[in-house]
Amino acid sequence: MLHPKSVIWLQPKLVVEIECRAWTGDRKLRYASCKGLREVQDNATVYELD
DSSP, X not given: XXXXXXXXXXXXXXXXXXXXXXXXXXXXXXXXXXXXXOSSOSOOOOOOOO
């Protein structure tokens, strides 16, 4: 576990679109693939499909 004082926050410069096919039991992405850089760097919507 990271100590809060060791965390450095950054402002993102690039936005990438990722697709995943499943979630593991501990909530990690499974079979993720990169679809490419997003042209418009807006607040993308995140969906969790069951």
